[in-house]
Amino acid sequence: MHGSDSATGPGKINLAEAAVGEVLDSLGTFRVRWWAPVLLGTIMLFDSWDSIAIAYVMPSLVKEWGLGPATSGTLISSGYIGQFLGAMLLGSLAERFGRLPVFTVSVGIMGALALACAFAPNYEILFAIRLVQGLAIGGAIPVAISYVNELAPTQTRGRYFAIYQWLSMAGYAVASLASTVVIPELGWRWLFGLGAMPLVLMPLVLLTLPESPRWLARIGRIDAARAALAKLGGTLGVVPAGDAAPTEIGPKIRPTELFAPALRRRTLVIISIWFLTYFANFGLTTWIPTIYTKVFNVPVADALLYAALPAVLFLVAIPVAGLFMDSKGRRPVAIIGAAAAGVALITLTQYKPSEIGLLVALIATGQVGSSVAAFVIWPYTAESYPTHVRAIGLGVCSSVARGASMLTPVFVGVILQMGASIDLVFGVFGIFAFAVVLLWRFATVETARIRLETL
Numbered sequence: 001m002h003g004s005d006s007a008t009g010p011g012k013i014n015l016a017e018a019a020v021g022e023v024l025d026s027l028g029t030f031r032v033r034w035w036a037p038v039l040l041g042t043i044m045l046f047d048s049w050d051s052i053a054i055a056y057v058m059p060s061l062v063k064e065w066g067l068g069p070a071t072s073g074t075l076i077s078s079g080y081i082g083q084f085l086g087a088m089l090l091g092s093l094a095e096r097f098g099r100l101p102v103f104t105v106s107v108g109i110m111g112a113l114a115l116a117c118a119f120a121p122n123y124e125i126l127f128a129i130r131l132v133q134g135l136a137i138g139g140a141i142p143v144a145i146s147y148v149n150e151l152a153p154t155q156t157r158g159r160y161f162a163i164y165q166w167l168s169m170a171g172y173a174v175a176s177l178a179s180t181v182v183i184p185e186l187g188w189r190w191l192f193g194l195g196a197m198p199l200v201l202m203p204l205v206l207l208t209l210p211e212s213p214r215w216l217a218r219i220g221r222i223d224a225a226r227a228a229l230a231k232l233g234g235t236l237g238v239v240p241a242g243d244a245a246p247t248e249i250g251p252k253i254r255p256t257e258l259f260a261p262a263l264r265r266r267t268l269v270i271i272s273i274w275f276l277t278y279f280a281n282f283g284l285t286t287w288i289p290t291i292y293t294k295v296f297n298v299p300v301a302d303a304l305l306y307a308a309l310p311a312v313l314f315l316v317a318i319p320v321a322g323l324f325m326d327s328k329g330r331r332p333v334a335i336i337g338a339a340a341a342g343v344a345l346i347t348l349t350q351y352k353p354s355e356i357g358l359l360v361a362l363i364a365t366g367q368v369g370s371s372v373a374a375f376v377i378w379p380y381t382a383e384s385y386p387t388h389v390r391a392i393g394l395g396v397c398s399s400v401a402r403g404a405s406m407l408t409p410v411f412v413g414v415i416l417q418m419g420a421s422i423d424l425v426f427g428v429f430g431i432f433a434f435a436v437v438l439l440w441r442f443a444t445v446e447t448a449r450i451r452l453e454t455l
Contacts, residue, residue: 014217014218014387014453015239016217016218016220016222016225016239017214017217017218017387017453018451018453019217019236019237019239020213020214020216020217020225020229020236021154021214021451021452021453023213023229023234023235023236024151024152024153024213024214024229024232024234025153025154025155025451026234027153027232027233027234029232029233029234031208031209031231031232031233032151032232032233032234033153033160034163035208035209036147036148036151036209037148037151037152037160037161037163037164037167038163038164038167039201039204039205039208039209040144040147040148040164040168040205041163041164041165041166041167041168042167042201043107043144043198043201043202043205044140044141044144044164044167044168044171045167045168045169045170045171045174046110046111046114046171046195046196046197046198047107047110047137047140047141047168047171047198048168048169048170048171048172048175049171049172049174049175049194049195050079050110050114050133050137050171050192050195051079051083051137051171052171052172052175052176052285052286053117053175053179053191053192053195054075054076054079054130054286055076055285055286055287055288055289055290055307056175056176056179056183056191056289056304056307057179057183057188057191057192058072058075058076058289058290059289059290059293059300059303059304060183060187060188061075061123061188062290064188065122065123067123068417069290069294069413069414069416069417070410070413070414070417071123072290072409072413073409073410073412073413073414074127074409074410074413075123075126075127075130076286076287076409076413077405077406077407077409077410078127078128078130078131078134079130079131079133079134079137080134080282080402080403080405080406080409081131081134081402081406082130082131082132082133082134082135082136082137082138083134083135083137083138083141083398083399083402083405084134084138084399084402084403084405084406085134085135085138085399086106086134086135086136086137086138086139087138087139087141087142087394087395087396087398087399087401087402088255088392088395088396088398088399089135089139089395090102090106090135090138090139090140090142090143090395091139091142091143091146091391091392091393091394091395091396091398092252092253092254092255092391092392092395093139094142094143094146094391094392094395095250095251095253095388095389095390095391095392096249096250096251096252096253097249097250098211098212098215098216098249098250099143099146099147099150099211099212099215099391100147100205100206100209100210100211100212102139102143103140103143103144103147103205104202104205104206105136106136106137106139106140106143107136107140107198107199107202108136108199108202109132109133109135109136110133110136110137110140110195110198111195111196111197111198111199111202112196112199113129113132113133113136114133114192114193114194114195114196115192115193115196116129116133117129117130117133117192117193117195118189118190118192118193119189120192134402138398138399138402139395141394141398142391142394142395142397142398143391143395144164144168145161145164145378145379145382145394146212146382146390146391146394147212148160148161148164149161149379149382149383149390149452150212150213150214150215150387150390150452151212151232154449154450154451154452155326155449156326157326157379157383157448157449158322158323158324158325158326158330158379158448159322159323159325159326161322161325161378161379161382162318162319162321162322162323162325163322165318165322165375165378165379166315166318166319166322169314169315169318169371169375170315172285172311172314173308173311173312173314173315175191175311176304176307176308176311176312177308177311177312178191178194179191179304179308180301180304180305180308182194183304184301209231210227210228210229210231210232211224211228212228213225213228213229213232213236214387214452214453215250215387216228217239218250218387218388219247219249219250219251220247221247221248222236222239250388251388253388253389253392255392255395255396257389257392258385258389258392258393258396263385263389266384267393267396269439269443269444270377270380270381270384270397271396271397271400272439273377273436273439273440273444274377274381274397274398274400274401274404275400275401275403275404276404276432276433276435276436276439277338277370277373277374277377277401277432277433277436278374278400278401278402278404278405278408279404279405279407279408279429279432280341280345280366280370280408280428280429280430280432280433281367281370281371281373281374282401282404282405282408282409283408283409283411283412283425283429284363284366284367284370284429285367285371286405286408286409287408287409287412287413287425288306288307288310288363288367289303289304289307290416291412291416291422291425292306292307294416295416295422296356296359298356306356306360306363309360309364310363310364310367310368310371313364313368314367314368314371314372317368317371317372317375318375321333321337321372321375321376325376325379325448326448326449328448329446329448330376330379330380330383330446330447330448331440331441331444331446333372333376334372334373334376334377334380334436334440335437335440335441336369336372337368337369337370337371337372337373337375337376338369338370338372338373338433338434338436338437338440339369339433339434339437340365340368340369340372341365341366341367341368341369341370341373341429341430341433342369342430342431342433342434342437343365343430344362344363344365344366344369344430345362345366345426345427345429345430345433346426346427346430346431346434347362348362348363348366348423348426348430349423349426349427349430366426366429366430366433369433370429370433373433373436373440377397378394380444380447381393381394381397382394383447383450383452384447386452386453387452387453411425411428412425
């Protein structure tokens with residue numbers, strides 16, 4: 001799948017970027033090896049928190065505002081509509097103006113609107129706020145992941161990304177667990193308001209981290225790349241001239257470049273994996289608390305605890321997946337996760353356990369398996385595109401995931417509204433999981449331990 005893409009792609013190595021990559025691979029400083037993924041991961045924990053908080057707030061909103069299943073689905077989808085647009089738009093801006101400026105603005109907007117959600121008086125206003133907040137949430141994710149992958153050491157890129165992603169995706173588990181205390185004791189508005197915490201952390205990013213030296217080298221700003229590496233504790237030697245004429249900002253990159261002949265096949269394959277994976281993953285994550293209460297008649301307090309279990313288990317799965325991604329590769333980890341999800345979900349269509357423990361175990365397996373597959377697709381996508389289209393590639397793929405996330409709540413909401421069997425929901429998610437297995441097995445190649453500038 002990875003061949004010679006273009007004069008500016010992986011078929012022709014940018015010598016300045018290659019020199020930067022060598023320096024980054026040699027650095028053992030705390031700021032590179034630990035601080036960058038930990039700080040950005042902690043900030044993005046609240047991105048996940050903001051994204052998923054609506055799922056745990058929804059049972060309260062249904063009761064307080066009298067929302068039906070279809071209306072609930074559109075409210076859940078509102079944030080993903082914004083994320084769909086934001087991921088693509090801000091990914092393009094990050095290619096042009098740099099990773100950190102776009103990330104900083106996105107996080108600032110995200111945090112401010114988390115506070116606004118806490119004061120929303122009704123469905124209509126909350127829908128509008130979530131829609132706009134989604135722009136920032138969706139934009140921050142691909143930019144942060146581009147930055148983290150561009151600093152990561154080649155041989156341990158999977159583990160390095162796992163540090164960031166463990167913290168980032170911990171927001172799902174933390175929000176799940178917090179909801180069991182915050183909502184009963186303080187009310188649902190506090191769960192939204194606590195999502196503003198990144199506003200406190202962003203000054204640390206500006207003080208301690210530089211712009212991506214890979215991005216600076218790619219647009220020919222060698223002196224700026226040298227200064228960025230110095231801030232990280234490294235020294236860039238003499239770089240051969242002629243790779244790129246220095247410019248203050250990057251060239252305009254359109255999403256259509258991802259579909260140029262040399263990139264088209266990999267883009268179509270990756271986009272398909274993203275859509276299928278996230279349709280099932282977000283469907284389970286956002287609707288499981290409501291499915292427990294509405295379909296299986298589980299009390300709200302118990303439903304929140306059961307829904308929190310997969311998020312906690314996933315926090316154990318991420319470090320394990322990160323270790324195996326480097327030693328065994330990205331593809332085996334993703335295939336195992338998707339296959340486990342498919343088996344569990346198809347089983348649920350054929351067998352409804354009378355014991356709540358077994359029911360929760362099957363649902364949790366479906367969620368954790370699909371979450372592992374969703375975890376792997378992020379670094380794999382970052383590694384599949386060269387630096388000059390990495391952020392926009394992640395942005396477009398993330399937009400596809402958000403598109404799936406918009407469709408899933410409506411799909412499940414309509415099924416529940418019609419009174420149709422929940423087997424239909426689990427069956428569709430299970431089939432999609434097995435389709436993901438086939439795509440990973442037959443349409444992708446491994447990217448582990450390969451230098452970014454050569455992919």
